[in-house]
Amino acid sequence: MAEISTHIVAESRASFGKGAARKLRAAGKIPAVIYGHGTEPRHVSLPGHQVTLLVRKANQVLELLVDGKEELTLVKDVQRDPVRQVIEHIDLLVVRRGERVHVDVPIHLEGEAAPSTTVLQDLGHLSIEVEATQIPERLVVSVEGLEAGTHITAGSIELPRGATLLTDPEAIVVGITGAVAAEDLIEEEQAETEAEGAAAEAGEAEEPAAESE
Numbered sequence: 001m002a003e004i005s006t007h008i009v010a011e012s013r014a015s016f017g018k019g020a021a022r023k024l025r026a027a028g029k030i031p032a033v034i035y036g037h038g039t040e041p042r043h044v045s046l047p048g049h050q051v052t053l054l055v056r057k058a059n060q061v062l063e064l065l066v067d068g069k070e071e072l073t074l075v076k077d078v079q080r081d082p083v084r085q086v087i088e089h090i091d092l093l094v095v096r097r098g099e100r101v102h103v104d105v106p107i108h109l110e111g112e113a114a115p116s117t118t119v120l121q122d123l124g125h126l127s128i129e130v131e132a133t134q135i136p137e138r139l140v141v142s143v144e145g146l147e148a149g150t151h152i153t154a155g156s157i158e159l160p161r162g163a164t165l166l167t168d169p170e171a172i173v174v175g176i177t178g179a180v181a182a183e184d185l186i187e188e189e190q191a192e193t194e195a196e197g198a199a200a201e202a203g204e205a206e207e208p209a210a211e212s213e
Helices: 017-026 048-054 179-212
Strands: 005-012 029-036 039-047 061-066 069-080 087-094 100-110 117-121 125-131 139-142 151-153 172-178
Touching: 005 029, 005 048, 017 029, 017 087, 029 048, 039 048, 039 061, 048 087, 100 117
Parallel strands: 005 061, 029 087, 100 139
Antiparallel strands: 005 039, 029 039, 061 069, 069 087, 100 125, 117 172, 151 172
16 A cells, blocks of 8 residues: 655645746746645645655655645646656645545556466556555556466456455456467568558559549
């Protein structure tokens, strides 16, 4: 279970827009908005270095001090600059202790499947409903010794006590295939690509003939 990060001082802000946000980031702070539970959205700034380290993990719960008042929040969205990966803005959802929330939890594979097999991961996360203060950091799935032809479904993955699965329980999370089968799949994809290319060339060759008529 991810730990709650406490005593993060959030400063209320009244200046908005791109210019104000740039000034905040230049001062080492992160613009953020707090919303939820029927309250009006509140705009705040967060300590940049401290929060950047914390939100490396998914579904982080932050206990903020906003104008001297404690506020428990769940990180719902982190917007980053696509090039520099600098955090530009954070959305925070107000939560209560004991409240259940919907979150996407990353899946981590461990172990090695049987020799001459390939592990194919179809899902990178599961959607679950869980108490806000009991969100797991990740869900661990072991593939140790699994033979070709084995499939692990969402419904077969162990969840924390009290958590409810929202993802389709029949959805395949991991499939184990033979190494030869994997090579055949690659060759089949290459053949399909070549066939599509040949069909496209044939179509282009027919176009001048149609125009000459």
